[in-house]
Amino acid sequence: MLSDIEISRQSPRLPIAEVARQLGIKAAHLHPHGHYKGKLDLALLHHAPAREPGKLVLVSAITPTPLGEGKTVTTIGLSMGLNHIGQSSIATIRQPSLGPVFGVKGGAAGGGMAQVVPMEEMNLHLTGDFHALSAAHNLASAALDARLFHERKLGDRFSASTGLARLDIDPANILWPRTLDMNDRALRHLTLGQGGPADGVERLDRFVITAASELMAILALARDLKDLRARIGRIQLALDLGGQPVTAEQLEVAGAMTVLLKDALKPTLMQTTEQTPVLVHAGPFANIAHGNSSVIADRMALGLADYVVTEAGFGSDMGLEKFFNIKYRQSGLAPACVVLVATVRGLKANSGLLDIRPGQPLPASLQGEDLPTLKAGCANLAWHIQNARRYGVPVVVAINRFATDSQAELDLLAREALAAGACGVALSRAFTDGGAGAADLAHAVVAACEQPSEIRLLYPDEMSLAAKLATLVECGYGGRGITLSDKARQQLARLSAAGQDHLPVCMAKTPLSLSHDPARKGVPTDFEVPIEEVKLCAGAGFVYALAGPVMTMPGLGSLPAYRHIDIDDEGNVIGLS
Amino acid sequence: MLSDIEISRQSPRLPIAEVARQLGIKAAHLHPHGHYKGKLDLALLHHAPAREPGKLVLVSAITPTPLGEGKTVTTIGLSMGLNHIGQSSIATIRQPSLGPVFGVKGGAAGGGMAQVVPMEEMNLHLTGDFHALSAAHNLASAALDARLFHERKLGDRFSASTGLARLDIDPANILWPRTLDMNDRALRHLTLGQGGPADGVERLDRFVITAASELMAILALARDLKDLRARIGRIQLALDLGGQPVTAEQLEVAGAMTVLLKDALKPTLMQTTEQTPVLVHAGPFANIAHGNSSVIADRMALGLADYVVTEAGFGSDMGLEKFFNIKYRQSGLAPACVVLVATVRGLKANSGLLDIRPGQPLPASLQGEDLPTLKAGCANLAWHIQNARRYGVPVVVAINRFATDSQAELDLLAREALAAGACGVALSRAFTDGGAGAADLAHAVVAACEQPSEIRLLYPDEMSLAAKLATLVECGYGGRGITLSDKARQQLARLSAAGQDHLPVCMAKTPLSLSHDPARKGVPTDFEVPIEEVKLCAGAGFVYALAGPVMTMPGLGSLPAYRHIDIDDEGNVIGLS
Secondary structure (H helix, E strand, C coil): CCCHHHHHHHCCCCCHHHHHHHCCCCHHHEEEECCCCEEECCCHHHHCCCCCCCEEEEEEECCCCCCCCCHHHHHHHHHHHHHHCCCCEEEEECCCCHHHHHCCCCCCCEECCEEEECHHHHHCCCCCHHHHHHHHHHHHHHHHHHHHHHHHHHHHHHHHHHCCCCCCEEEEEECCCEEECCCCHHHCCEEECCCCCCCCCCEEECEEEHHHCHHHHHHHHCCCHHHHHHHHHHCEEEEECCCCEEECCCCCCHHHHHHHHCCCCCCEEEEECCCCEEEECCCCCCCCCCCECCHHHHHHHHCCCCEEEEEECCCHHHHHHHHHHHHHHHHCCCEEEEEEEECHHHHHHCCCCCCCCCCCCCCHHHCCCCHHHHHHHHHHHHHHHHHHHCCCCCEEEEEECCCCCCHHHHHHHHHHHHHCCCCEEEEECHHHHHHHHHHHHHHHHHHHHCCCCCCCCCCCCCCCHHHHHHHHHHHHHCCCEEEECHHHHHHHHHHHHCCCCCCCEEEECCCCCCCCCCCCCCCCCCCEEEEEEEEEECCCCEEEEEECCCCCCCCCCCCCHHHHCEECCCCCEECCC | CCCHHHHHHHCCCCCHHHHHHHCCCCHHHEEEECCCCEEECCCHHHHCCCCCCCEEEEEEECCCCCCCCCHHHHHHHHHHHHHHCCCCEEEEECCCCHHHHHCCCCCCCEECCEEEECHHHHHCCCCCHHHHHHHHHHHHHHHHHHHHHHHHHHHHHHHHHHCCCCCCEEEEEECCCEEECCCCHHHCCEEECCCCCCCCCCEEECEEEHHHCHHHHHHHHCCCHHHHHHHHHHCEEEEECCCCEEECCCCCCHHHHHHHHCCCCCCEEEEECCCCEEEECCCCCCCCCCCECCHHHHHHHHCCCCEEEEEECCCHHHHHHHHHHHHHHHHCCCEEEEEEEECHHHHHHCCCCCCCCCCCCCCHHHCCCCHHHHHHHHHHHHHHHHHHHCCCCCEEEEEECCCCCCHHHHHHHHHHHHHCCCCEEEEECHHHHHHHHHHHHHHHHHHHHCCCCCCCCCCCCCCCHHHHHHHHHHHHHCCCEEEECHHHHHHHHHHHHCCCCCCCEEEECCCCCCCCCCCCCCCCCCCEEEEEEEEEECCCCEEEEEECCCCCCCCCCCCCHHHHCEECCCCCEECCC
């Protein structure tokens, strides 16, 4: 089989203007970026072609493994499958981060015959949204340090010479890190402002990856441009010397940040290997952020197609939980069905019975039939099915088929899925066969969407933040509750006193286990999640909690992916996967 | 009069596809970015419409003052003026940096009736080239620190476990800073890698603004994609423990950096307030970099129009000197004439007789007629005329007219210009009257381009680097020579031993004086320029020298421009100037 980038390059494609035209979008509402991608104007939110709103399908998965379960492949494949069986469908997915692209994971445009094309444009700058986010984020950082510097330098004369009230920012209480869309561990902890009195105020700082910036969550959750502007104004950048928040509005930088994000707020239209439409927008990771594509992309797509297939990051304990408790809570856009992606290999790996090590040959169990190991791993599948059903929507299991799967294994997996409460189960061969390979899955999804559903969230708004965290661990992960660090306890008390108890919580935790410990596979139960720190994201509208030492700036490995990425003699990109 | 952004918003404009069509560019060779800007395919370098190559006109200026001489206004205005008198003309200018846009200077799209439109798109992200440069630059930084980290962590096992030869990077000899397109003084000096053994190797580092990155110079000087790839491979990122250079090629990151810059290498086509074509590309500052738009944009434009008007940053001692000794030396594209922009106010300010202070009312001399002060200031004009003539091309002086100028002042300025050797002098009213206001200037330029010219450079390739620096100061600035710091002396000796003496030099110095001291106005002569440091830019193809403590990362002032930038109720950008 050809490599992903070869398939992408050879796949037939329509001019993006034609993809838009087929959706009934006027030329004025498409802002092309080259010939094969374009941004959709926000006017479409109000002037979409008249039609019934489509049905939203949320794709989640079992607990991820190093083998790769192919969730994006299945998301793209299902959307192509729906179009294949005569429904209209748009996939709404997140933009890949350059960090993983050059690090280890590679791109996130799907793979094989179920890709977004041109994949190199999707995986590299796309239409510049991540860069705009980094610029807007770092403008606030520069503004904050500049204000700190000028107030200190001018002292009592500050207000007289500028006409501005002092903000008295506390350099020990800066809440806003800097950001880069890069895997760069050396930027995790640093001291800046070290040049002397003319070169800023010396203080500790850190960079997070752009996907972890509150601005990314804001972009993904904003309803429209005005809402974006208001949310940015509410961002708490620091505390002042009296312990009161200093917002982006107070620093007078919220307008300029919004201006930098004006175009990033428009979703990008692309196409699949079968020329069906895809909206790519925002890119919060599901472990360190809320892990879902944008509200605006979903809203637009629901006005343009019968079905909208959207992907929530990692397992159902991560992106799916956050989809319901954070994104749905803010958007009101409910999925009609959940698709859980599972693989025979991934469930075997989730059994906890295998020893899988990077750089070592795969265990025999993964290369041939092994029903007992699969059966053990199906406990993880059952947990995710029940977890998804808890939110009140029907669940379809999509088995992403690999060549090594035996028929007996596939039958066992299907039986276990139905026994655990899935309303449907179907094989997907989208990787090799494109939309035709996902036709069965598409039919199962259409049937599931006809079933009644009634969304139930994990916790009500009026529960305290600490109780929400405990509920999330007990009901959302299957653990025994939380332990709070002293720091987290104080922070929660302060947030409670400041009247922020009504917000939902966004947990930063490992995706590799239902617990906070990546070593605990399958369905761990006997664990308490340590909450190290909590932080108000007043612009995003949630309280962010760190479950243990969670990395918000990844690093490059010793054999990073960038080594193989280059241009060939014709100027084509090679080595991207 | 309306503000610049109001004029920009109200000015009639053509779809960018129509601007391209009028130039004879095929639709396949225009990559639109929205409806009013687009990138030109590099295939145009080889498949431009058949025609005589155009004539290149280089716009420079007197020594800049805080009053603003309107060089970009005159560049855009002249190009519109040439079109107005029936010639075809394209302006090739640099992309503005976000640092000054949000800091103090505002945008760089021209002004009044001589602007590039939409000015907010030009001044903000444009087509993402600066962001691509920052990403490619910081990828090399992350790769460098990651390699340092992994070699240290794995020790003797590094080669066995990765299959790679050790690079033995010396953390005390990292030549590659990090970069952001932001004014952020707190990032001038920092210590990174402070999190502990898992978070990188602790070392000193610094950020430069993207315009100062060697990658920016490379983008501006590259002939084509292959040349870009080769230049990036040659970049020296660090020295190893044995003092030998570590290149981007050795770190295996040059291919991925090139891939990130593949689209940035394509110039962006926009239009003026009179719908004439403009190519915007690259953005090196002329004080801390070589200060000229790209070779590729000039090459493309010369194949598409009778005249190409390009702007060199700051005074003729800065961007113009670098145009000849660096850019022309590499590109072979010679200007047929130089236009020197002067203003009555700017020359008065250059007299050294006035006390102009930020925040204070302007001296009376600048608000009414003052012939003696103007006459004194004309020494600076005469110097720049003679300086430009030294390179062997005819010089036209463009007087950018302000309402406060008296006829006697304009007459004096014109007489002085002709006496100093200008072959022509003309008023420009492009700010208020657009192309019609620059018709006289356009005629003068057409006449000058008919005159014979023979390019002479300041120094031959085979002169030593130290001698080149001394020649630059003596012949290019009018000083007595250079003094070398011990560090610079050692660096020059090392470069000489490494066989790099053949390269031209790129001086980082203040633009506010012909000398290295911004306080010395007019035509200082009795000075020696202190060279603190020199650095090989093997990819850009020059040796960079710092004349005293030159700032490569600006800071935000106490009343920064971003405070007034916002969106209005219709989503329009306001407050940008």
